[in-house]
Amino acid sequence: MKLRHFFPLLAGISLGASVSATSIDNHMPYLTLSDGSRIPQLGCGVWELNGQEAYKSVTESIKLGYRLIDTAQYYRNELETYQAVLDSGIPREEFYITTKLNPSNGSSEKNIRDSLDRSLKNLGGKIDLVLIHWPFSNDEMAWRIMEEYVQAGKFRSIGLSNYSPDALRRILKIAKVKPVLNQVELHPYNSKYPTVAEYEKEGVKVEAWSPLGAGRQGLLRDPVIADIAKAHGKSSAQVILRWDLQRGIITIPRSKNPAHIKENISIMDFQLSDEEMKQIDALNRDDALWDI
Template sequence: MEKNNNEVNRREFLKVTTKFTAATIFIGLGSSALFGANTGNQKKMSIPTVTLNNGVVMPRLGFGTNTLADAVGVRSVSEAISVGYRLIDTAHIYGNEAAVGEGIRQSGIDRKELFLTSKLWVDFAGYENTKKAFETSIKKLGVDYLDLYLIHRPRGDVKGSWLAMEELVKAGKIRAIGVSNFDPEQMKELLSYAKIAPAINQIETNVFFQEKDLYPLLKGSATQIEAWSPLAAGRGGIFSNPILAAIGKKYQKSIAQVCLRWHYQRGVVTIPRSSQKAHMIENLNIFDFELAESDMQTIATLDLNTTQFPEWK
């Protein structure tokens, strides 16, 4: 993935266009908040939430961890939690579940305050394999339940995997289940036998790939859209795009903040990833401005209608 040049571009743009403070953003997701109780004394800015189709409450902005492994992963997760993230996303294939778990422990936060996601990889599709893979994941993470468990890709015995995940929900081991990278036909097939409808479809969507076919279908369904790599992992020159830069200058916001706000206004949950604490904080500061409809329409013109991650196809 493109890292060095994009990271430099992002930092330079931040210096020029953004005046932000390193204020901590906080969301309380303890058991009382999850069931709608009013805590009454939160003075810090809260990350907005969405209620999934089974009543579970999920933050609309979280922290992605793909490629953040070993010591970097531990530090990044701990720092992300310290600055206010409560939704943490990982997966078996990332090879960092143990690091994520250690980062959570080092943060000192109560597990119940977090919304933790992991994903089932294709090698473990099927009923029995899914149950074993789930147990391996929670053991590595050092937790006894997941808030969200996703089928990472629509491969192999999806039906068997879904049945196992439904049973894990009933057993209280998973609070919500969903899928990732499922297209409309694959969603239709899943819904033909699912007793529990998927709460999430985590897909590639960004300003260069706006999913103009899948997006409206999901928006009109009971399945919440979540974007992996919502900043396109820096690909396509996103952090030096002149159109996004001009919009950012208008609001005194960075390109990353403009993109994340665009997702937010489209009703998409996002999980941006960064190993830089300043960027973690920057990504949280998107709730004090609103993109005008004209800016939303301008961003729509950036759609190339093609994946920025061809290696995933």
């Protein structure tokens, strides 16, 4: 099979009407990153899914309209994730694929380059977005190498994951290519309003991993969220993901359950009121699995 590799949604390419973070229609909302590229605001995560599970999850997600796919070297499912994209029959340029550099592969310049090259091979030769998965001792060297891959046209954008505001600013000081986003743990029990404001002040978008609470079953049963969900005829998960969208957060829920995958994307037909947003905001307790 001859593969086509394009970078979709570049600035200056018309893709129809722009969709705001709070618009209500049948279309996926997109956000514009600092380098002019555009990213779907809701995506499919494959953390903790083995290769076969990732393939099935991504396949189902694509059928339902997801186009942002988030994988990582650490997850060991890049190849299966990309195979699902290929097998969909949908042109590659319609997808936005993210992977992440595993700091365990960052002990030397050679190891960093080798790991990035493996990801390129696994993901078809070009990648929309590559993140550093978490801060590590050689991350400034890794950043400079990743900048080379951007300049060579192999990566369209680069960014960070699990970086505190101070760690982000450290990278910004040496960056020739600015990070376009920072992926962090974010959900109503860990809403990160002050730190999100710091990231956004630097022109860095925020993407939420584990937006449904990182396994905290109490979040999905929270009475405040449950009452809001009942008022809209939606589930608690749908209310939480809608809260993300209306905050301007990119969000990547993960599921291998087809019903949940469908539920997670069925959030474009309602809107939370300002009062409902404030009620969810008030649930914050700085309860995070990952302390940054």
